[in-house]
Amino acid sequence: MTGAVATVVGSSDEATPAALARQALDLATVTPEPADALARRAERLANEAGDRAALSVSRRARGVAALQLRRLDLAVQQLRSAAQDGDSCGAAELAGAARMSLASALVLRGHTEDALQTIGRALEQTSGLDHARARTQRAAILQELGRLPAALDDLRIAIPALRRAGDPQWETRALSNRSLIFIARRQYAAARTDLARAQGLCTAHGLVLAGSYVEQNLGCLSAMCGDVPAALAHFDRAEAAYTELGAELGSLWLDRAKVLLGVRLIGEARAAVERAEAAFAEQGSAGELPETRLLLSTIALLDxxxxxxxxxxxxxxxxxxxxxxxxxxxxxxLAALQAQVVALVGPELSDLPADGTLVARLADRLRVVADDLERDGWSVPALEARVVAGRLATGLGDIPAARNDFRRTAAARRSGPAEARARAWLGEATLRESQGNTRGARSALRAGIRAVADYRRTLGATELRAHISVHRGSLARAGLRLALAAGCPRDVHWWSEIGRASADRPRPALPPRDAALARMLADLRALATELAEASAAQHVLQPLLAQQVEIEQAIRDHCREAGDGGRDAITPPTVAELTDVLADAVMVEFVELDGDVAAVTIVAGRARLHRLGPVASLVRRHLTHLPFALNRLARGTVRVGQRAAAEAVLERAALELDRALLMPLARRLGGRELVVVPNGWLHSVPWALLPSCRGRPVSVSPSAALWRSAATRQPRSSRVVAIAGPGLPGAAREARAVGELYPGSVVLAGARATAAGVSGAIGGAGLVHFATHATARRDNPLFSSLQLSDGPFTVYDLERIVDTPDHVVLAACGAAVSYVTAGEEILGLAATLLNQQTATLVAPVVVIPDAETQSVMLAYHRELGRGSPPSVALAAAQEAHRGADPATRACAASFVCLGAGSTGRIATRGSAVGSTR
Incomplete structure (x- = not known):
C-alpha cells in the first residue's frame, strides 16, 4: 500500500529562478522526470544569482521528484540541502516544507527516529497551509510505524484544512492514506468513500502519479473484500501508469504478491515478491525490505x-x-528455521539422518524461538515452532522432550484459532503414535480435521499466515500413513478423501454472494492481517485472538443456519454411500506416499487395498512423454519417420502406465465401467490410450465426494447452446452441426459469441458445446480461458455465472488441463466448472495443436442422441476413430469425461443431457 509524499503547490510564468523552482515543485509529484530537469535548471540559475530561497525550493523539487522515483539516497541528499538552505536565509517556512519531504524519505530508508524528529521540527517551522501539510506527512510516517490512531488524529485535522485551502494534491494524498487506515480497521465503506473522492480530484486536476497511488489502494481494498479480479485489474492500471511515468514502486509488487498468495498462485506470487525485493533494494528502501524478504521466504518454501x-x-x-x-x-x-528443518528432514519431518545431532540442535533452537515468539505476541507461530520441535524429538526417540513440547501446546487443542487447534492436535497425534497408541493417534488426527473443517472457509484468507501453514496437509498424510500401515482400505479411502478436500472447493477468487458472509470474511481477513502485522506485546494481542475465535465461530454458525454447512465441510462419502451410486461400476482411488503408489477399489460394496509399489517416478516420467507424442501426431505435417517414432513412444508410455496402474487391478475391474479418482499428477492421463480402458466407459473426478455429488445431482434443463470462437478453422461449422442435432438449440458464432452473450446464454443450460481456442495458464490458472469474439472468457467469468450448465463440452485443446498447486488445490477451467454446478464435462486433458475435432465431437453427440450416457458416448466415439488418420486419432484420444459419466443421475435419466424430456 502506498504512503504520502510531500509537495507544495504554486506556479508562475516568470522565468526567474524562484518561478522555475516553484514550477518544478508543482510537477514533482505529477511528472517527476521532467520536474527534475526543470529543477536542475532552476538550481543553476539560483546559484548564479545567489538566491538561497530559490535554491532551497529547487533542491526540494529535485528531492521530491527523486522520492517519487524511489531514488532515496538522492532524495535524502537534496532535501537535507534544501532544509539547510532555508535555515541559512532565515526562511523557516521553506526549511520546514523541505523537512516534511525529508521525513518521508528517511522513514523509507528505515531511519524512523530521525524521521519523527525531522517532521517534529517541520511542524515547529510551519504555519497555515504548510502546517496542515506537515500534519499529513507526520500521519504518513506514523502509519508506516503502525501507530494508526495517532495518524488518524493528524489526518482529521489536516484534511478539512487542505480542502478549505483548495490543495488537491495534498488532499488526495491525505485521503488515500486515510483510506489505508480505514481498510486496516475494516471500515471498508469509509475507505471507498475516501478513495472515490481522491480519484475524482486526480481526474479533475490531472494528478497522474497520485491517481496511480489511488488505483493501487483500490486494489488493496478489493483484495480485502475478497474480489481478486477487481484487485488485479486495479493493480494493472496502477502498473501501466507507473511505467508511463518511469516509476516502479516495490509496494505495488508486494501488494500483488500478497493477493496472489492468498489464492495460492505460488509461481506468480513469487515472481511478484521477487520483483518487489529487487525494486526496494535498488531504491534503498531499508524499511520495506525485511518484510518483503519474510514474505519471499514464505512463498519460496511453499514453492x-x-x-x-x-x-x-x-x-x-x-x-x-x-x-x-x-x-x-x-x-x-522461525521462517529460516522452518527452511532448515525441511532441508534436513523433508517436509513430512520423516527423513531423519542417522546422526541426529543436528536435528536435536534444531529442535532446541525451535524451543527458544517459540519462547521469544510468545513474548512478542506471535501465539500461533509459537505453537507451530513447538509442534515441529516435538515432532523432531519424537523422530529422535526423545519421548520426554516431545511430551514436554506437546504438553505446552495442549491448551491450544481446545481453545484459540481453529488453525492453532489443528496444529496442536497433530502434535498430540505424533506423541500418541510414538507411544504405540495408534487408535489414540487416529482420534487426535480426526479432532484436528474437525478443527480444519471449522476453519475451512477462511484457509488462505491472510497471506502471512501461510508461513505457519507449510505443513497444512500433514494431518491427512499422517492419517493416510497410519491407514496404509494398518492395511485398512476403508481408512485409506477416508484419509485419501480428506487429503483431496482442499481441491474439491478451492478458495474462490470472488467475494461470496451471501452479503453477511462476505462481511464476516472481510472482517476476518482484516483481523488476521492486523494480527500478522502487530508489533505490540502479547497482552495486547490477546483481545485480537479472542475476536478471531468469535468471528470464526460466527462464520461457522452462519453457514450452518444458511443451509450451507455441508458445502465446504470435509465429509468423505462412505463405501456404502458410494456403492449406492456406483451400481455395477468400479471406482479406483489412487494415493501416493513417499513415492509408493496404492489404489483402493470399490466394487459391489467391497473396498480393497492394492499396493502398486514404488512406481511414482516411472509414472511421472511416462506422463511427460505422452503430451509430446500426442502433439507430434496431431501435427499432420510431420515426416513419416517422426510419426512412427511418436506412435512408438505413445504406445510404450500407454502400456507402461497401464502395467503400473490398472493391470494389477484387472480382476477387480473386469469389464465394468470405470470411475477414476486420481491423485494430483495423474490428472493429466488420457485414460482412453491405456489398453485396459480402450472401449471402456471411464469417468474421472478429483475426489469421490465430488463425483458422488455430481452423479446424484438432478438435471435442471434440456436447453442446448453451441458456441464458436474466432480464429479456429471449422469452429462455426462445428457449432452449427452440433446445434442441428438438438432442435431448438441456440448457436452463438461470430459477433454474437461475446463474453456477455455467452454468460447470459449458458446460465442454467442443460448442455453447452464450446468450439473455441483454449489457453491453459500454468502461471496463473485463474486466467485460463476460452477465446471469444471480444477476448478471453476466463475462470473469473465462469465464477460469476450463478447457474453453470449441467453438461459442458470443451472441444478445445487442453481445456481440461488442471494445475495442481503446492497445497494440492486443483485450478483451471475444468476444476471451476466441476466445483460449481456442472455435473459432466468432456474436454481434452492434454495440450495439443488445434486439430479437426468436428468428426469426433459429432460422433459423441450422435451417441448422446441415441441415449448413451456421456462416458459411454465418448468411449464409442473414440473407438470409432481408432483407425482414423494420426491427427484425428490423437485428438480423439486426448478427450476425457470428467465428473458424472454414466452412473447415478445420468444412468437413471437414460438420455442425453441435451435431449428433450
Whole structure:
C-alpha cells in the first residue's frame, strides 16, 4: 500500500529562478522526470544569482521528484540541502516544507527516529497551509510505524484544512492514506468513500502519479473484500501508469504478491515478491525490505525452494536487527528455521539422518524461538515452532522432550484459532503414535480435521499466515500413513478423501454472494492481517485472538443456519454411500506416499487395498512423454519417420502406465465401467490410450465426494447452446452441426459469441458445446480461458455465472488441463466448472495443436442422441476413430469425461443431457 509524499503547490510564468523552482515543485509529484530537469535548471540559475530561497525550493523539487522515483539516497541528499538552505536565509517556512519531504524519505530508508524528529521540527517551522501539510506527512510516517490512531488524529485535522485551502494534491494524498487506515480497521465503506473522492480530484486536476497511488489502494481494498479480479485489474492500471511515468514502486509488487498468495498462485506470487525485493533494494528502501524478504521466504518454501526460503529468512533476520524490530526478527528466525528443518528432514519431518545431532540442535533452537515468539505476541507461530520441535524429538526417540513440547501446546487443542487447534492436535497425534497408541493417534488426527473443517472457509484468507501453514496437509498424510500401515482400505479411502478436500472447493477468487458472509470474511481477513502485522506485546494481542475465535465461530454458525454447512465441510462419502451410486461400476482411488503408489477399489460394496509399489517416478516420467507424442501426431505435417517414432513412444508410455496402474487391478475391474479418482499428477492421463480402458466407459473426478455429488445431482434443463470462437478453422461449422442435432438449440458464432452473450446464454443450460481456442495458464490458472469474439472468457467469468450448465463440452485443446498447486488445490477451467454446478464435462486433458475435432465431437453427440450416457458416448466415439488418420486419432484420444459419466443421475435419466424430456 502506498504512503504520502510531500509537495507544495504554486506556479508562475516568470522565468526567474524562484518561478522555475516553484514550477518544478508543482510537477514533482505529477511528472517527476521532467520536474527534475526543470529543477536542475532552476538550481543553476539560483546559484548564479545567489538566491538561497530559490535554491532551497529547487533542491526540494529535485528531492521530491527523486522520492517519487524511489531514488532515496538522492532524495535524502537534496532535501537535507534544501532544509539547510532555508535555515541559512532565515526562511523557516521553506526549511520546514523541505523537512516534511525529508521525513518521508528517511522513514523509507528505515531511519524512523530521525524521521519523527525531522517532521517534529517541520511542524515547529510551519504555519497555515504548510502546517496542515506537515500534519499529513507526520500521519504518513506514523502509519508506516503502525501507530494508526495517532495518524488518524493528524489526518482529521489536516484534511478539512487542505480542502478549505483548495490543495488537491495534498488532499488526495491525505485521503488515500486515510483510506489505508480505514481498510486496516475494516471500515471498508469509509475507505471507498475516501478513495472515490481522491480519484475524482486526480481526474479533475490531472494528478497522474497520485491517481496511480489511488488505483493501487483500490486494489488493496478489493483484495480485502475478497474480489481478486477487481484487485488485479486495479493493480494493472496502477502498473501501466507507473511505467508511463518511469516509476516502479516495490509496494505495488508486494501488494500483488500478497493477493496472489492468498489464492495460492505460488509461481506468480513469487515472481511478484521477487520483483518487489529487487525494486526496494535498488531504491534503498531499508524499511520495506525485511518484510518483503519474510514474505519471499514464505512463498519460496511453499514453492519447494528450500534454499531460497532459508536465504530470504536469514537476510530478513539481519535487516530486522538493523532496524531494531525485535518482534519481527523472531518471526523471521522461525521462517529460516522452518527452511532448515525441511532441508534436513523433508517436509513430512520423516527423513531423519542417522546422526541426529543436528536435528536435536534444531529442535532446541525451535524451543527458544517459540519462547521469544510468545513474548512478542506471535501465539500461533509459537505453537507451530513447538509442534515441529516435538515432532523432531519424537523422530529422535526423545519421548520426554516431545511430551514436554506437546504438553505446552495442549491448551491450544481446545481453545484459540481453529488453525492453532489443528496444529496442536497433530502434535498430540505424533506423541500418541510414538507411544504405540495408534487408535489414540487416529482420534487426535480426526479432532484436528474437525478443527480444519471449522476453519475451512477462511484457509488462505491472510497471506502471512501461510508461513505457519507449510505443513497444512500433514494431518491427512499422517492419517493416510497410519491407514496404509494398518492395511485398512476403508481408512485409506477416508484419509485419501480428506487429503483431496482442499481441491474439491478451492478458495474462490470472488467475494461470496451471501452479503453477511462476505462481511464476516472481510472482517476476518482484516483481523488476521492486523494480527500478522502487530508489533505490540502479547497482552495486547490477546483481545485480537479472542475476536478471531468469535468471528470464526460466527462464520461457522452462519453457514450452518444458511443451509450451507455441508458445502465446504470435509465429509468423505462412505463405501456404502458410494456403492449406492456406483451400481455395477468400479471406482479406483489412487494415493501416493513417499513415492509408493496404492489404489483402493470399490466394487459391489467391497473396498480393497492394492499396493502398486514404488512406481511414482516411472509414472511421472511416462506422463511427460505422452503430451509430446500426442502433439507430434496431431501435427499432420510431420515426416513419416517422426510419426512412427511418436506412435512408438505413445504406445510404450500407454502400456507402461497401464502395467503400473490398472493391470494389477484387472480382476477387480473386469469389464465394468470405470470411475477414476486420481491423485494430483495423474490428472493429466488420457485414460482412453491405456489398453485396459480402450472401449471402456471411464469417468474421472478429483475426489469421490465430488463425483458422488455430481452423479446424484438432478438435471435442471434440456436447453442446448453451441458456441464458436474466432480464429479456429471449422469452429462455426462445428457449432452449427452440433446445434442441428438438438432442435431448438441456440448457436452463438461470430459477433454474437461475446463474453456477455455467452454468460447470459449458458446460465442454467442443460448442455453447452464450446468450439473455441483454449489457453491453459500454468502461471496463473485463474486466467485460463476460452477465446471469444471480444477476448478471453476466463475462470473469473465462469465464477460469476450463478447457474453453470449441467453438461459442458470443451472441444478445445487442453481445456481440461488442471494445475495442481503446492497445497494440492486443483485450478483451471475444468476444476471451476466441476466445483460449481456442472455435473459432466468432456474436454481434452492434454495440450495439443488445434486439430479437426468436428468428426469426433459429432460422433459423441450422435451417441448422446441415441441415449448413451456421456462416458459411454465418448468411449464409442473414440473407438470409432481408432483407425482414423494420426491427427484425428490423437485428438480423439486426448478427450476425457470428467465428473458424472454414466452412473447415478445420468444412468437413471437414460438420455442425453441435451435431449428433450
Amino acid at each position: 519447494g525452494d528450500v534454499a531460497a526460503a532459508a536465504a530470504a529468512g536469514r537476510r530478513a533476520i539481519r535487516e530486522f536487527d538493523d532496524l531494531g524490530r525485535t518482534e519481527w526478527r523472531t518471526l523471521a528466525e
